[in-house]
Amino acid sequence: MIRVERRLETPRHIQLLIPFVSIAASLIFVGILLMVFGINPIEAYETMIRRAFGTKFGLTELFVKTAPIILTGLAVTIPLRAGLWNIGAEGQLYMGAFAASVVALYFSVPSLLFLVLPLMALIALFGGMLWASIPAILKAKFNLNEIISTLLLNYVAIYWVEYLVYGPMRGKEVYNFPYSDLFNDYAILPRFFGTRFHIGVIIAFFIAIIIYILLTKTSYGFAVKVVGANPKAAEYAGINRKGVIISAMLIGGAIAGFAGMMEVSGLHLRLRSAVSPGYGYTGIPVALLAKGNPLAVIVAAFLFGLLYVGGSAMQTTYGIPVAIVDVFQALVVLFIIGGDFFTKYRIVFSGLRPRGV
Amino acid sequence: MDFISSLIAASMRAGTPLLFATLGEIIAERSGVLNLGLEGVMVTGAMTGFYVSLVTGNPWLGILAGGFAGLLLATIHAFFTVSLKVDQAVTGLMLVLLGLGMTGFLGRDFVGKVATYLQPVEIPVLSDIPYIGEAFFKHDPLVYAGIFLVPLLWYIMNKTRYGMELFAVGENPEAADTMGIAVDKIRFFAVLIGGFLAGIAGAHLSLAYAKVWTDGLTAGRGWICLALVIFSGWMPQRAIAGAYLFGGLDVLSFKLQAAGLGVSYQFMRMVPYIVTILVLLLSVIRGKDKFGAPSALGKPYIREQRF
Numbered sequence: 176m177i178r179v180e181r182r183l184e185t186p187r188h189i190q191l192l193i194p195f196v197s198i199a200a201s202l203i204f205v206g207i208l209l210m211v212f213g214i215n216p217i218e219a220y221e222t223m224i225r226r227a228f229g230t231k232f233g234l235t236e237l238f239v240k241t242a243p244i245i246l247t248g249l250a251v252t253i254p255l256r257a258g259l260w261n262i263g264a265e266g267q268l269y270m271g272a273f274a275a276s277v278v279a280l281y282f283s284v285p286s287l288l289f290l291v292l293p294l295m296a297l298i299a300l301f302g303g304m305l306w307a308s309i310p311a312i313l314k315a316k317f318n319l320n321e322i323i324s325t326l327l328l329n330y331v332a333i334y335w336v337e338y339l340v341y342g343p344m345r346g347k348e349v350y351n352f353p354y355s356d357l358f359n360d361y362a363i364l365p366r367f368f369g370t371r372f373h374i375g376v377i378i379a380f381f382i383a384i385i386i387y388i389l390l391t392k393t394s395y396g397f398a399v400k401v402v403g404a405n406p407k408a409a410e411y412a413g414i415n416r417k418g419v420i421i422s423a424m425l426i427g428g429a430i431a432g433f434a435g436m437m438e439v440s441g442l443h444l445r446l447r448s449a450v451s452p453g454y455g456y457t458g459i460p461v462a463l464l465a466k467g468n469p470l471a472v473i474v475a476a477f478l479f480g481l482l483y484v485g486g487s488a489m490q491t492t493y494g495i496p497v498a499i500v501d502v503f504q505a506l507v508v509l510f511i512i513g514g515d516f517f518t519k520y521r522i523v524f525s526g527l528r529p530r531g532v
Numbered sequence: 533m534d535f536i537s538s539l540i541a542a543s544m545r546a547g548t549p550l551l552f553a554t555l556g557e558i559i560a561e562r563s564g565v566l567n568l569g570l571e572g573v574m575v576t577g578a579m580t581g582f583y584v585s586l587v588t589g590n591p592w593l594g595i596l597a598g599g600f601a602g603l604l605l606a607t608i609h610a611f612f613t614v615s616l617k618v619d620q621a622v623t624g625l626m627l628v629l630l631g632l633g634m635t636g637f638l639g640r641d642f643v644g645k646v647a648t649y650l651q652p653v654e655i656p657v658l659s660d661i662p663y664i665g666e667a668f669f670k671h672d673p674l675v676y677a678g679i680f681l682v683p684l685l686w687y688i689m690n691k692t693r694y695g696m697e698l699f700a701v702g703e704n705p706e707a708a709d710t711m712g713i714a715v716d717k718i719r720f721f722a723v724l725i726g727g728f729l730a731g732i733a734g735a736h737l738s739l740a741y742a743k744v745w746t747d748g749l750t751a752g753r754g755w756i757c758l759a760l761v762i763f764s765g766w767m768p769q770r771a772i773a774g775a776y777l778f779g780g781l782d783v784l785s786f787k788l789q790a791a792g793l794g795v796s797y798q799f800m801r802m803v804p805y806i807v808t809i810l811v812l813l814l815s816v817i818r819g820k821d822k823f824g825a826p827s828a829l830g831k832p833y834i835r836e837q838r839f
Contacts, residue, residue, distance in 0.1 A: 260621060260625075323809075327755055330752050331806060496637050509623070509625045512622055
């Protein structure tokens with residue numbers, strides 16, 4: 176008879192093995208999908224790796240694509256530590272992009288142009304925060320399910336930006352494209368090495384470190400952890416549970432908003448529809464892989480950044496839709512959480528009589 | 533009057549996918565399993581159904597295939613959450629990514645193609661009644677099937693042994709287990725039913741309502757259905773009202789757009805999402821979510837073990 180039994184302790188080698196086995200299994204699964212479409216998976220993966228690591232352009236692109244994922248990963252991680260799901264990083268990113276673009280396009284005091292970039296950053300943080308405050312307050316005040324509300328607000332934010340670039344903020348010289356005018360130089364993040372590698376990438380790393388310190392070394396971080404682990408205990412300990420819920424969501428939203436500014440000011444150089452290819456959603460598997468650790472978010476974000484770089488390489492080379500990246504993301508997480516089962520339980524093959532009964 | 537009867541007709545057609553998916557999710561949630569992956573399950577059903585109808589020319593095979601595609605995805609959910617006791621929210625969210633990703637990848641070749649879609653059936657005599665016939669009796673068969681499903685599920689959930697067991701495992705799995713009810717089996721099965729119905733919902737979307745396949749065709753309807761489950765207080769008879777209401781909202785935004793009211797397209801598209809949040813808020817404030825929600829919803833059941 177086969178049955179499942181709880182492990183008393185988890186062997187370390189199993190814990191270490193799981194992420195690697197999961198990634199390998201996902202690669203195999205996606206490889207099979209590619210084969211169905213007549214694509215040699217080994218060649219396709221080679222193209223991916225070569226694109227990301229083979230050239231200066233590819234390597235800097237890897238950083239450029241990883242940076243917003245670090246931020247959305249953090250935007251999910253922080254509320255998750257307080258026990259909340261922020262599925263709305265995508266919408267918060269769009270609102271940040273919108274807010275920053277307003278400053279970039281309409282702020283025109285000639286003597287104060289050096290203030291534009293800092294102002295854009297500040298207002299992008301605020302835009303993302305404001306958007307996250309809606310589900311946060313509804314959750315704290317009415318216990319409204321934040322998963323559904325954050326997600327639905329994504330659609331609203333995306334349509335809002337679409338409205339702007341088709342309507343009031345559409346550029347004069349963009350023909351029929353849903354674009355605003357290009358930003359002026361003073362509203363564009365400085366770039367390095369003659370590539371698209373912009374200063375926002377470095378800032379993203381710093382934000383991850385700051386959040387790491389905030390969550391692990393301060394009393395606020397401790398409060399977040401207690402609320403996430405045991406809301407009742409938090410109240411007995413005198414922690415303002417609602418305050419923590421709201422603030423964790425707001426910090427997450429602000430960071431996602433900054434990612435939005437980074438995309439428009441560092442990459443697109445204008446507001447446009449499709450600001451992000453779904454970085455907000457990618458933040459979810461990133462946060463899950465990182466298990467709440469902001470530094471681990473950086474590592475996980477690189478994995479998915481590689482996927483996006485590789486995904487666009489595969490699109491140009493083989494015509495495979497970037498959607499394959501989503502499949503890979505979902506599979507990795509499913510394999511990992513499935514694998515977690517084996518850290519907590521073991522399967523016992525025994526006689527008819529279960530042990531201990 | 534013409535406007536109203538065609539609005540009613542269109543609302544019922546648009547509401548039918550919502551109804552199927554909501555009813556399916558009610559069953560799954562009644563057993564205690566939350567399937568947040570509804571969006572992914574629906575979109576998979578939509579693409580599979582469209583593909584099968586495109587290839588075979590038979591929309592009914594498409595609908596059936598859509599149902600089974602949904603069932604397949606739900607099997608993953610059931611295996612992870614019921615058998616492996618994994619977190620239901622995480623698995624569900626990954627199901628969304630998986631469904632949207634897979635369909636975006638596999639469905640790229642038949643974007644813009646025309647598949648044989650479900651034809652409306654005019655009910656004799658009744659469909660000849662002026663206005664009323666137009667509104668209620670000229671639908672495709674799945675619209676009628678959806679209406680029929682409501683009392684059927686109500687009966688199953690409230691009057692049969694299976695319904696009682698479903699209720700028991702969703703409210704108090706420990707007690708149910710003690711009484712000899714196979715908690716995991718009931719839950720697994722309930723998730724599968726939910727997936728099958730959500731798959732059919734998706735297939736109806738692509739084969740009867742939208743009549744096309746586009747990437748991400750469901751456009752958030754799965755999430756709206758999750759809200760509708762709460763709105764309906766986990767009762768099938770209330771789900772139909774919510775589903776048709778939201779179907780109507782969807783249609784109305786298009787009709788007002790077509791009427792040229794000067795409101796931009798994007799604002800119209802926002803309306804269903806905003807209204808969903810408001811409706812959810814209303815349900816929560818009125819405390820419906822507390823009275824109706826199965827007590828063990830979202831919690832994996834792990835039998836206590838002695839070592």
